[in-house]
Amino acid sequence: MCDEMKQLLINRGTYDEQSFRILYQYNYYGAVGAIHDWVDRGCQESPEEFGNILYGIVEKQYQ
Numbered sequence: 001m002c003d004e005m006k007q008l009l010i011n012r013g014t015y016d017e018q019s020f021r022i023l024y025q026y027n028y029y030g031a032v033g034a035i036h037d038w039v040d041r042g043c044q045e046s047p048e049e050f051g052n053i054l055y056g057i058v059e060k061q062y063q
Helices: 002-012 017-040 047-061
Strands: none
Touching (some): 002 017, 017 047
């Protein structure tokens, strides 16, 4: 996943090594926190629905 995100930003001409490292960690740990919360809430959304929501949030950051 990291390489795909990096390549996307390189292709767009917006890649910056220092910013990318911070952004990637932010997304990684944010996703882990969201998954933890989802499990704590009893997985109210289906795994597919939850994954689509999470992916949509991350994807918007790279547009």
